[in-house]
Amino acid sequence: MNRRVRCQYCDKRVRLENIEEGYEYKCPRCASLVYRPGTSRLVATTLSISSLLILFWAVASPLLNVEIMGYVELSLLETFLVSLKEHFFIVLFLILITLIIPTVMSILVLLIIYSKELQFSLSSSKKLVGLYLLIKEWNMIEVYFLGLLITLVKLYQISTVTLLYGFWFNLLYVVLLYINLIIFNPLDFVHIKIRSPLKKNSLLKTSIFLSLAIIFIFPANFVTMMTTYKFSVVYDNTIMDGINSFINDGEVFVPLIIFLASICLPILKILSLLFLQLVVYFDLLQNNRKFLTKYYLIMDKVGKYSLLDVFVVIIGFSYIQFENIVSSDIGNGMIPFCFVVIFTMLASKSFDTKLLWHNTRT
DSSP states (O other): OOEEEEOTTTOOEEEEOSOOTTOOEEOTTTOOEEEOOOOOHHHHHHHHHHHHHHHHHHHHSEEEEEESSSEEEEEHHHHHHHHHTTSHHHHHHHHIIIIIHHHHHHHHHHHHHTTTTTTOOHHHHHHHHHHHHHHHTTOOHHHHHHHHHHHHHHHHHHSEEEEOHHHHHHHHHHHHHHHHHHHOOGGGTSOOOOOOOOOTTHHHHHHHHHHHHHHHHHHHHHSOSEEEEETTEEEEEOHHHHHHHHHHTTOSHHHHHHIIIIIIHHHHHHHHHHHHHHHHHTTOOGGGHHHHHHHHHHHHHHGGGGGHHHHHHHHHHHHOEETTTEEEEEOTTHHHHHHHHHHHHHHHHHOOTHHHHHTOOO
């Protein structure tokens, strides 16, 4: 089986010959992945249906039992609903990226696989594939679960925690969804050519989103992220204060993860995109384009993990509500922090790596 594709990162035409399952095919110019045969129809269907069936129990079943002179049991849905009234837009965004998008992805997988049986036109199938590839970038179910694990570390230090069956349903749901995300390739079922023309006004859009991210990054780091009340004493915690709290409790690995994800990563991403724009505009480092492309791809993939601290705060706020002993509230720094993550992701998606290879300023 032979196939012609165009690299979406450097725009080189690539001819794939003798395609075999289990192999990845990379661009000879920039070494980026251009094609990877996906799994079979049966496996993708099984994973999609299984994840949809488990979703109900993952969302509705209680996750944890947290006990401090009383107890709190919440499901994933209840965890979000606790914060919904006072922090509507933040929680709505989190519901979108952790519940709605993963669910839509599983449904899209089934629609794409059985597009011929459902007699979809080629145009409709192409739109389904395009939608799947678009929302795939905004699926953050694994970021949520990592945030849940980090919150568990803190809860174990101040309370008695019991893992309930909802926790294991969530774990199974995340694993099934993530496996399907990795091994499913929609282009194996809908034979269309994905064209990747230069993004219009790429540098302008990237600059606008970066400017917005820079505006919000200072309040995101210096305004209170979470307020804790312990025996009527108020503690206003920024992101760095939360990290220091973990360190003071003897933790090393968890605060390191939060520091890298919530502080270093957004700043590094902003600086990296600014640098890449300068490289394109002034036509610099022509001999290092392969490295710059790889560097961009890594930054683009890990950018969503900046939201880790948001999930930690939301989950912690939902469970730490023992008024006479200890309780918590979400601080004003949450909104600018979410804006920083969203705008840096939009800036990254707006930047076109083909500009590194085309020697053009448009």
